[in-house]
Amino acid sequence: MLLVVLEHDRGALGEPAREALTFGRTLAAKMGVEMHALAIGAGVATEQVAAVSGDHGTARLYTVDHDVLSDFGPEAWGQSLVQVIGELGPGAVLACGSERGNEVMAQAAARLDWPFVANCTDITPPDGGDGQWSMTRIQWGGSLLEDATLAAAGTALLTCGLHSVASAPVEPAPAAAPAVQAVPVDLDAHLARTVVKDRVVLEAGVTLPTAPVVVGGGRGVGSAEGFAPLEELAELLGGRVGCSRAVTNNGWRPHSDQVGQTGTRIAPEIYIASGISGAIQHWVGAMGSKHILAVNIDPEANMVVKANWAVIGDLHQVIPAMNAEIRRRRDRP
Numbered sequence: 422m423l424l425v426v427l428e429h430d431r432g433a434l435g436e437p438a439r440e441a442l443t444f445g446r447t448l449a450a451k452m453g454v455e456m457h458a459l460a461i462g463a464g465v466a467t468e469q470v471a472a473v474s475g476d477h478g479t480a481r482l483y484t485v486d487h488d489v490l491s492d493f494g495p496e497a498w499g500q501s502l503v504q505v506i507g508e509l510g511p512g513a514v515l516a517c518g519s520e521r522g523n524e525v526m527a528q529a530a531a532r533l534d535w536p537f538v539a540n541c542t543d544i545t546p547p548d549g550g551d552g553q554w555s556m557t558r559i560q561w562g563g564s565l566l567e568d569a570t571l572a573a574a575g576t577a578l579l580t581c582g583l584h585s586v587a588s589a590p591v592e593p594a595p596a597a598a599p600a601v602q603a604v605p606v607d608l609d610a611h612l613a614r615t616v617v618k619d620r621v622v623l624e625a626g627v628t629l630p631t632a633p634v635v636v637g638g639g640r641g642v643g644s645a646e647g648f649a650p651l652e653e654l655a656e657l658l659g660g661r662v663g664c665s666r667a668v669t670n671n672g673w674r675p676h677s678d679q680v681g682q683t684g685t686r687i688a689p690e691i692y693i694a695s696g697i698s699g700a701i702q703h704w705v706g707a708m709g710s711k712h713i714l715a716v717n718i719d720p721e722a723n724m725v726v727k728a729n730w731a732v733i734g735d736l737h738q739v740i741p742a743m744n745a746e747i748r749r750r751r752d753r754p
Contacts, residue, residue: 423449424483424511425458426502427474428521431492432464434473436688437517439588442477444581445515446591452546454512455480458599461501462490466601475598476590482599483509489608493521494616497608499528504606506533511576513546518559518580530578537578538571542585546577559585584688584709627661629678634660635689637680637707638668641696641717641736645673650740651695657747663687665703681706695736699724716740 425445427438442458449456458479460470466484474482485505489497502525506514514529516522518540530537540559547553554571559582571577629635636655638648648662655662663680664673680687682702688709695716697703704723707713715728716736725731732739 422454422509422511423452423456424505424509424514425456425479426514426516426522426525427458427460427465427470428517428519429460429462429465429470432462432467432470434470436588437519437522437583439473439477440583440586441515441517441522441581442474442479443588444517444586446478448513448515448544448546449478451544452512457481457483457509457511459483459485459502459505459604461485461498462493466603471598471601477588478591479599482601483604484601485604485606487606487608489610489613489616491613492617494612495521495524495528496615497612498525499532500608500612501606502526502529503532505604506576508604513573513577513579516580518583518585522580522583526578526580533578535576535578536571536573537580538569539580540582540585541579542566542582544579544581554579558582584686587711627659629661629663629680629685630687632661632687633690634658635663635680635687635692635710636660637663637665637692637694637697638674638736639665639695639697639703640667640671642668642673643696643737647737648673650737650744653744654693654740654747657744660689663692665697665700679706694724694728695740697724698722699727 423445425441445456456479458474463486471482485501516526523539526537541556543557545555552572552574554577556569558567558569560567636651638651642648651662664678666679666681668674669676669679682705684706686706691712692707692710693714699722713728715725715731716739717725720733
């Protein structure tokens with residue numbers, strides 16, 4: 422059995438959980454086993470969790486609830502996972518390689534004193550009785566892919582790279598809702614020291630990591646004022662503005678807008694990269710985009726070469742023209 426740990430926010434599944442289920446479905450097929458899912462925390466036995474799990478091919482959904490699990494807590498979730506592994510004995514446990522997913526799996530691995538392989542883009546289970554797994558994993562923030570092996574005598578602990586797979590339900594029709602089974606755990610009260618106690622909303626509405634459209638600007642924008650047409654385009658398309666590190670270094674935009682290895686990783690439906698050369702650090706943050714449109718005067722720029730589409734021209738002419746055309750089409754009867 423492959424057990425997929427579902428990341429959620431108070432019972433609501435996000436994209437990381439869906440990515441883990443999609444990746445897990447392929448891995449379970451390679452292993453020749455059923456995919457089961459695990460949801461840890463209070464109030465997780467919801468119709469949405471069961472429905473999403475079933476839509477992605479989960480045969481059984483296990484839930485864990487306890488007074489300590491009032492909200493997310495890496496220590497409490499990690500200890501819960503340890504006890505579930507002991508109870509169920511899965512061949513492998515998989516989570517999404519988000520900050521939370523990697524933290525929980527690391528907690529479980531440390532408590533079990535087992536190896537843990539993070540951020541995999543491809544996993545091949547053992548062929549025979551040697552217990553040796555093969556995988557390709559992301560290193561150095563995405564600038565390097567490493568081929569590795571894991572010798573796991575028992576359960577393999579793994580995460581798939583965040584945005585390394587596009588979430589996709591089972592086709593052509595959703596699967597039946599999985600059977601739901603509660604697994605009891607015994608948790609010490611001291612594990613509550615790292616449980617989330619409160620939340621402060623810093624930003625409402627569409628955020629950079631979740632925006633369906635991101636309009637990025639680089640050094641070629643020229644100034645803080647030069648971002649006005651990009652802001653307009655993002656507003657017209659219901660998206661957000663991002664930028665490169667050079668922009669934040671120049672003080673034109675805040676660091677919260679930076680896309681890249683040391684900034685925010687995005688995965689929009691389309692990333693419109695304007696005046697961005699596409700250095701590896703920026704590409705690491707943008708490579709999860711479904712489609713990329715590059716606007717640049719340099720046809721050899723890295724971002725242009727890697728983009729799905731490119732406009733070779735001055736962004737100060739191209740972006741306003743795009744804005745005018747969008748407004749014209751919207752106003753057309």
